[in-house]
Amino acid sequence: MNSAESLKSTYTPAPAHRYNVGDKVKVKVTFPPGHRRTPQYIRGKQGVIERICGAYPNPEELAYGFDGLPLKVLYRVRFPQQHVWANYAGPANDIIEMEIYEHWLDPVR
């Protein structure tokens, strides 16, 4: 059995997660060089944790041949479109969601 076959679930455990579903978070505004999976357009935007996907090897390290350890917790975060784009043409109920790693998120009190 290879590793793909043994992978039963979409999600992995992430017992050490900092945020819970429903928590308000803000994406860090920082522009480090290198391979980053956090789109520029979402940096600085505030959203809500939609689900916890699990803990995965850090893609920012994997991209350069490192092992990606320690694992990083990955969340799906939901943002209102009118907050993401000042001139968004659609209604207030439209939303956009994406995956953000924990080290890119700050808590919103």
Added chain:
Amino acid sequence: MSNPHHDYYARSHHDHEHGHDHAHDHDDHKHPNPANEHDNGPPGEYEIMSRAMQELLEAKGIIKAEQITKRMEQFDEEFPYRGAQVVARAWVDPAFKQRLLTDGRAACAEMGTMLEAERLIAVENTPDVHNMIVCTLCSCYPRGLLGMPPTWYKSRNYRSRVVFEPRAVLREFGTVLPENVTVRVHDSNADMRYLVVPMRPARTEGWSEERLVGLISRDMLVGVTVPKAPE
């Protein structure tokens, strides 16, 4: 020079000498087979690297050319139809649909569809919410369920516009949604892959899974169109 691949390079080099300057879309050159449909110019850098890697792996006995061919057949002939089968099952079996929405990978495995490395999140269209999928950073796509992504999915146009004007893009696909329906865009930007579960159309009561599959197209499972009720 018994290796047939050498002919491939020779031919490509020949084209190059005649000034055939073709702009390559690297996204279209992931197939490692020399007989690719874009074989009308010199091979791109990634194509050459891919070929060289395959030759090395073959020379070391790690893979066989037949295995590559088999994989390409799966991508062309098997994988593109799996998504529709999963959705048809969800339409006829509410308990399965719930499990699919809870854990896409586990639900697919349950019906014998073994995804390789894909972590699948299925998102359901309802009368109040319409889902659509994009990958703004590259072209992440649930290949194990839908096969290779279409060219438009990989285009800069689609990737840049869906996130800020999804309704305009939907209209171009002929999908017009009232404002009270929430458009929920998913940027497939990291480790998860996404499948839209469209609403089952009216006038399909009592239809078998096999018959329902015929109503489902790839575009619906990316969320740019919706299935229509049969006449």
